[in-house]
Amino acid sequence: MKILEHPDLAYSQVAQWRQSGQRVGLIPTMGALHAGHLSLVRRSLEECDRTVATIFVNPTQFGPGEDFAKYPRTQQQDLSGLSELGVDLVFAPSQSDLYPEGFSTFLQPPAAAEPLEGIFRPIHFRGVVTVVLKLFHILPATIAYFGQKDYQQLTVIRRMVHDLNVPILVQGCPTVRQADGLAMSSRNRYLTAQQRPSALCLWKALESAKRMFEQGHREVSAIEAEMQRILKQEGADRIDYARIVDAEYLTDLQRIDRTAVALVAVHVGQTRLIDNCLLEV
């Protein structure tokens, strides 16, 4: 497995693969890899001739007071996991490789970035789409794989790629969960043993939303209220949102008359967790 940190070298390698007609799969990550990331890698290994992963904790997507400094960095472990799976190339740039002195061009993300996370993390998606587009240019892959756990991120990236005509296919992949339902997340490492049961509140709230939906409930406010109730009851220390919105544009819904998505974001202790599930009509 090749490990490169210079953008020009990484570009040359991927461009050469593409030039020779190979399909290249890309998995952008911030490291601290878990079973969710590895499922994306496996999907790429199945579908593509070459698989490229990136490891970069992107400073521009963290707001002031967020967890950039303490975000888990486990590069040696990450690299051996990727190597064992059979990844061809890891791109692991330094901050100054991606944001050299004088850097000043950002993307202004699409409208889907405004609600939900956009309210609580106002500069988050600006940083996400900027770094993701840079990675798409540096590593001109055929397909890029993203987890559905970050549903709004996936939606925002899809829209950015569509709006800017980026020649890459964006593939969303199912959320990987622990046995009890907790979605895999690098931030789960922050949870203490005492907090771990409370982190299940997200899954329980989403399960109850799904159950109501399957029983025929369609009124968004009633299901959202039930999600709120369960989040509180099951241990959320603070709820950022518990919403049901249009699955494609993340716009408000009164009634679930087309495919919708339920999304929750809560704090358990100092840890902020998110999760979601589709409600398909």
Added chain:
Amino acid sequence: MKILEHPDLAYSQVAQWRQSGQRVGLIPTMGALHAGHLSLVRRSLEECDRTVATIFVNPTQFGPGEDFAKYPRTQQQDLSGLSELGVDLVFAPSQSDLYPEGFSTFLQPPAAAEPLEGIFRPIHFRGVVTVVLKLFHILPATIAYFGQKDYQQLTVIRRMVHDLNVPILVQGCPTVRQADGLAMSSRNRYLTAQQRPSALCLWKALESAKRMFEQGHREVSAIEAEMQRILKQEGADRIDYARIVDAEYLTDLQRIDRTAVALVAVHVGQTRLIDNCLLEV
């Protein structure tokens, strides 16, 4: 010469050329072609295996009250000129091809977009870099050619390409002038016969700046004052700016102690004209 208006078809053609190892040159234009544009096309024909021109009057780079509606559209003439020169492909999309319903992702241009034109045309460069990046994705060329007449635009595009790691070479080309010095511009068509002599004020002001610089003057404020004086004297109806700034970053200078650029923007009647010249240390 092929003429395509659908982004996907245009992408397929250019990608196929690149895949087979050919160098592709790109000349993005808003049509109303003049000798300046044609010099870019000739340069590409000399340097590349395939030459692609685009014709698209980009609405997002015009502010309210600017000349989007009356901007000259001369597509038949443009196409025959390009065809005669030997251009391989013209991409001429409609507005809805590039900005379909729901479009909402823009670039936030680099710092070099803020002074000069950025003050008088606040959304201009946002529209320029957004459409240029879209064109770079739709038509993944080897080299893109831009005229130095739009010096700030060239600087902003270079910086955007660098910041976002876009895999394309940006080539600036010399301004083409009429015999008396007036820079070629699609907007020269707006000038009446009576206004035409006054349009020379830009060239005269730049020439005097150059003369002072060659005589050893280095104090920016003195040269700027002289440019202002000449612009007024020679027929400018309104001066937006007459500035000397750092040639690379367009930042302020007190003294010309490195390569600088003199830039002027004036109104002659209803017509807004710009021009510039380098002052090389």
